[in-house]
Amino acid sequence: MKPRAKLQSERLVDKVYAILRAHILHGELPPGHPLSVPELSRQLGVSRSPVREAVLQLVADGLAQEKARKGAVVAHFGLEDALQILEAREVLEVASVRIGATRASTKDLALLHLVLQTQAQTIQEGDLEGYQATDLQFHKLLGTLSHNPVLERMVGLLKDQSHLALESAARSLAQLERGLHEHHAVLAALEARNPEQASKALLKHFKRIRESLESWLAAKNEWRDKR
Amino acid sequence: MKPRAKLQSERLVDKVYAILRAHILHGELPPGHPLSVPELSRQLGVSRSPVREAVLQLVADGLAQEKARKGAVVAHFGLEDALQILEAREVLEVASVRIGATRASTKDLALLHLVLQTQAQTIQEGDLEGYQATDLQFHKLLGTLSHNPVLERMVGLLKDQSHLALESAARSLAQLERGLHEHHAVLAALEARNPEQASKALLKHFKRIRESLESWLAAKNEWRDKR
DNA sequence: AGTCTACATATTACATGTAACATGTCAAGG
DNA sequence: CCTTGACATGTTACATGTAATATGTAGACT
Numbered sequence: 001m002k003p004r005a006k007l008q009s010e011r012l013v014d015k016v017y018a019i020l021r022a023h024i025l026h027g028e029l030p031p032g033h034p035l036s037v038p039e040l041s042r043q044l045g046v047s048r049s050p051v052r053e054a055v056l057q058l059v060a061d062g063l064a065q066e067k068a069r070k071g072a073v074v075a076h077f078g079l080e081d082a083l084q085i086l087e088a089r090e091v092l093e094v095a096s097v098r099i100g101a102t103r104a105s106t107k108d109l110a111l112l113h114l115v116l117q118t119q120a121q122t123i124q125e126g127d128l129e130g131y132q133a134t135d136l137q138f139h140k141l142l143g144t145l146s147h148n149p150v151l152e153r154m155v156g157l158l159k160d161q162s163h164l165a166l167e168s169a170a171r172s173l174a175q176l177e178r179g180l181h182e183h184h185a186v187l188a189a190l191e192a193r194n195p196e197q198a199s200k201a202l203l204k205h206f207k208r209i210r211e212s213l214e215s216w217l218a219a220k221n222e223w224r225d226k227r
Numbered sequence: 228m229k230p231r232a233k234l235q236s237e238r239l240v241d242k243v244y245a246i247l248r249a250h251i252l253h254g255e256l257p258p259g260h261p262l263s264v265p266e267l268s269r270q271l272g273v274s275r276s277p278v279r280e281a282v283l284q285l286v287a288d289g290l291a292q293e294k295a296r297k298g299a300v301v302a303h304f305g306l307e308d309a310l311q312i313l314e315a316r317e318v319l320e321v322a323s324v325r326i327g328a329t330r331a332s333t334k335d336l337a338l339l340h341l342v343l344q345t346q347a348q349t350i351q352e353g354d355l356e357g358y359q360a361t362d363l364q365f366h367k368l369l370g371t372l373s374h375n376p377v378l379e380r381m382v383g384l385l386k387d388q389s390h391l392a393l394e395s396a397a398r399s400l401a402q403l404e405r406g407l408h409e410h411h412a413v414l415a416a417l418e419a420r421n422p423e424q425a426s427k428a429l430l431k432h433f434k435r436i437r438e439s440l441e442s443w444l445a446a447k448n449e450w451r452d453k454r
Numbered sequence: 455a456g457t458c459t460a461c462a463t464a465t466t467a468c469a470t471g472t473a474a475c476a477t478g479t480c481a482a483g484g
Numbered sequence: 485c486c487t488t489g490a491c492a493t494g495t496t497a498c499a500t501g502t503a504a505t506a507t508g509t510a511g512a513c514t
Contacts, residue, residue: 011467011468012467012468013467013468034495036494036495037495037496038494038495038496039494039495046468046469047468047469047470048468048469048470049467049468049469049470050467050468050469052496052497053280053283053467056280056283056284056287057283057287060283060284060287060288061287069475069476069495069496069497070476070477070495070496071495071496084375084376084377084378085377087326087373087375087377087378088375088377088378088381091318091319091322091378092318092319095318095322099314146314148311148314148315149311150311150312150314150315150385151311151314151315151318154315154381158377238497238498239497239498240497240498263464263465263466264465264466265464265465265466266464266465273498273499274498274499274500275498275499275500276497276498276499276500277497277498277499279466279467280497296465296466296467296505296506297465297466297506297507298465298466
């Protein structure tokens, strides 16, 4: 028997990557912010090598962008980009759900239930941070339903990018409830093992997100133009 | 006006990456072959840093796999993996084609035509290498039809992985012709701007690839078991 | 023979060195 | 005032150094 599982990756690169990813997704490192390797290496107290590799990982995963000869910055997406990411997410998640409707285990569905339960709590408590965390979990879980690690990975990466691209588009409480409701609709269809209904439900979810993004952006631009 | 365009990336990392990728896809670096950083740096006459980064890129793009503390090896996929990659490709390419049927420019379609024309030649000349090159081009072009760089990138990466996973599954000349025919069917539907027909045609293509893979694998295993 | 240990070798993972290059500042000159 | 250019600063991209670790092999022991 194995004495103890090695839970941590132990590798500095992975720790640095995890830290940077968390900071980016939580907004402490805002879009466009430069990811200076020497700077970060000083702040984190490690040499430049692992930092360099972690930054490259972020670029490969779409959370940072490289400007030739000027290093990487936290990815900043425009409306165009956001819509493209959403389109890709829609394609992949709908496929995952359609496949998952027949392939998912009851345990998979139980997990989804659990997440939606805690999501309901976050809404009651007005905990936006918490809501977004459960949203992340829910959509990444949709990726696992296909039991296809290739699809799963891409769903996960895109959900992260999406989080950045939407600038955590501050949604009203009403919208959060709407989101939870739509999540439930997807789960219900999955439990009925109905691929068509499930993908329809998820499509509706994405349609609303897209519309909400566009109107939010429109409002923002209008406000900007007024000054 | 700019004096001259900088065609080459100029960066050693990119050159090394391109070389390694080519060697992997052409089979000179077979699946499972170790990608020793010092070794490669000696062979290529560059220091270890750019090699290291290129190898990491390969891992991120799914053409190599990391064994903790033992470095990376050229990715080697089993039947399971191959089917999962094909499933993901099907999802993404069908979506690209469905979207592209209405969004693609006539120039996009002209390019597809051109590729299929040269693909026909390769068959006449019995040029397997050439066929696979045009196959790569055709499927990557399908990714561009959506005019969505996110989808496009994933289609490209998966096609490369697929090439590895199928071990360039040596297809008979008859199968190549079958493939070309199916490609033409997709293109015809695209020119008719018919999303449903186009995705149907592409689905048929994938169905055959999958079946052909499975029967080939079955034959291979049977042969192996006999010894 | 078969197993085990010690040693030699090679590699990873991280650290550090450095030339080329980009950017900002500031003062001289139009 | 605006431009120009030398200088200072900071960064990237590549090169090299090094401790810990994994692997292969030969020889000792059972």
